[in-house]
Amino acid sequence: xxxxxxxxxxxxxxxxxxxxxxxxxxxxxxxxxxxxxxxxxxxxxxxxxxxxxxxxxxxxxxxxxxxxxxxxxxxxxxxxxxxxxxxxxxxxxxxxxxxxxxxxxxxxxxxxxxxxxxxxxxxxxxxxxxxxxxxxxxxxxxxxxxxxxxxxxxxxxxxxxxxxxxxxxxxxxxxxxxxxxxxxxxxxxxxxxxxxxxxxxxxxxxxxxxxxxx
Amino acid sequence: xxxxxxxxxxxxxxxxxxxxxxxxxxxxxxxxxxxxxxxxxxxxxxxxxxxxxxxxxxxxxxxxxxxxxxxxxxxxxxxxxxxxxxxxxxxxxxxxxxxxxxxxxxxxxxxxxxxxxxxxxxxxxxxxxxxxxxxxxxxxxxxxxxxxxxxxxxxxxxxxxxxxxxxxxxxxxxxxxxxxxxxxxxxxxxxxxxxxxxxxxxxxxxxxxxxxxx
Numbered sequence: 081x082x083x084x085x086x087x088x089x090x091x092x093x094x095x096x097x098x099x100x101x102x103x104x105x106x107x108x109x110x111x112x113x114x115x116x117x118x119x120x121x122x123x124x125x126x127x128x129x130x131x132x133x134x135x136x137x138x139x140x141x142x143x144x145x146x147x148x149x150x151x152x153x154x155x156x157x158x159x160x161x162x163x164x165x166x167x168x169x170x171x172x173x174x175x176x177x178x179x180x181x182x183x184x185x186x187x188x189x190x191x192x193x194x195x196x197x198x199x200x201x202x203x204x205x206x207x208x209x210x211x212x213x214x215x216x217x218x219x220x221x222x223x224x225x226x227x228x229x230x231x232x233x234x235x236x237x238x239x240x241x242x243x244x245x246x247x248x249x250x251x252x253x254x255x256x257x258x259x260x261x262x263x264x265x266x267x268x269x270x271x272x273x274x275x276x277x278x279x280x281x282x283x284x285x286x287x288x289x290x291x292x293x294x
Numbered sequence: 295x296x297x298x299x300x301x302x303x304x305x306x307x308x309x310x311x312x313x314x315x316x317x318x319x320x321x322x323x324x325x326x327x328x329x330x331x332x333x334x335x336x337x338x339x340x341x342x343x344x345x346x347x348x349x350x351x352x353x354x355x356x357x358x359x360x361x362x363x364x365x366x367x368x369x370x371x372x373x374x375x376x377x378x379x380x381x382x383x384x385x386x387x388x389x390x391x392x393x394x395x396x397x398x399x400x401x402x403x404x405x406x407x408x409x410x411x412x413x414x415x416x417x418x419x420x421x422x423x424x425x426x427x428x429x430x431x432x433x434x435x436x437x438x439x440x441x442x443x444x445x446x447x448x449x450x451x452x453x454x455x456x457x458x459x460x461x462x463x464x465x466x467x468x469x470x471x472x473x474x475x476x477x478x479x480x481x482x483x484x485x486x487x488x489x490x491x492x493x494x495x496x497x498x499x500x501x502x503x504x505x506x507x508x
Contacts, residue, residue: 199496201496243494274488280413
């Protein structure tokens with residue numbers, strides 16, 4: 081107890097400050113989502129502000145962003161580095177939060193679309209994102225769902241516009257800051273975009289169907 | 295064997311035609327993702343084209359759309375009906391594919407934003423979508439991630455534009471067709487949009503960082 085200096089906490093104090101219960105903190109430690117504290121005796125460790133901040137991030141990734149424990153660990157590893165240059169790490173950062181490919185998808189169609197949109201600056205080694213597009217298209221086909229004519233191009237143009245604003249906002253003062261922005265921006269903004277789309281759909285269908293009708 | 299009429303199949307034939315293994319078909323039957331076949335004896339049932347189509351849908355929902363078994367069952371129940379009018383069922387259809395609320399989120403901020411965007415045709419009884427927005431925003435805050443100024447409005451405007459095109463495409467010849475379009479359009483298009491955003495980000499960061507630099 082005497083070795084608890086200012087700014088250092090025991091696990092019970094970390095629980096209190098972060099709002100995360102002690103058993104959950106221990107689980108995060110075991111799962112390598114939270115870095116170990118500094119051992120002060122064989123059975124006690126002390127924690128600091130970096131642990132409070134990390135717990136906030138872990139809660140956000142597992143909660144709002146809906147990642148699995150493995151997904152959150154991958155995001156945290158990316159953020160922790162080490163990193164080289166901004167340009168080099170972006171593909172890796174994105175790749176780390178892209179789901180693994182399951183089964184074979186129609187990559188040729190996806191590549192054809194990508195070329196058609198003029199997206200010719202992709203990282204050719206990152207096949208994961210192209211696969212994700214191919215699987216999404218295959219899923220739509222497999223369900224017998226037809227996108228209206230021109231809808232796919234419409235989606236692509238909106239996403240290109242969004243991405244261009246997002247990339248313009250990437251901080252360049254440090255590689256760490258850039259990677260943090262890209263990785264968190266990818267996983268935390270996804271649920272935001274999907275929530276906005278559903279709300280906007282509700283609003284649009286309210287306008288179309290609840291007026292005039294009733 | 296003699297009772298296998300044209301257009302009817304035993305489970306082994308259904309497996310062959312659909313590409314889904316027999317044990318998986320049995321699992322889907324147990325989980326109510328697939329409707330029972332017509333019993334032809336105490337131990338044998340016969341299946342038809344509706345089972346082949348349903349299996350394609352189930353695979354698309356569990357695979358491409360990444361839903362859980364419970365989520366896929368909810369989507370299928372929505373599609374199966376019964377339905378009233380297009381306007382009435384849209385909120386229900388969307389609600390059925392929106393994740394349950396966990397914990398408390400800052401609904402007031404979300405409602406304030408929604409009002410600010412002029413989205414005043416929402417279904418006031420559907421709190422799930424507003425909660426999803428509130429949780430997404432809370433997750434971003436909790437992770438200590440700052441959206442650049444104006445970015446949230448930018449996202450909202452793009453999603454409003456996308457939603458307006460999507461709602462304009464809702465077929466109105468039957469309520470069933472409309473519900474199918476909305477439910478599948480919601481869950482199957484989400485992975486498509488996210489894949490497009492990641493690809494577009496890669497393209498945009500390639501343009502920003504790999505040129506001039508190197």
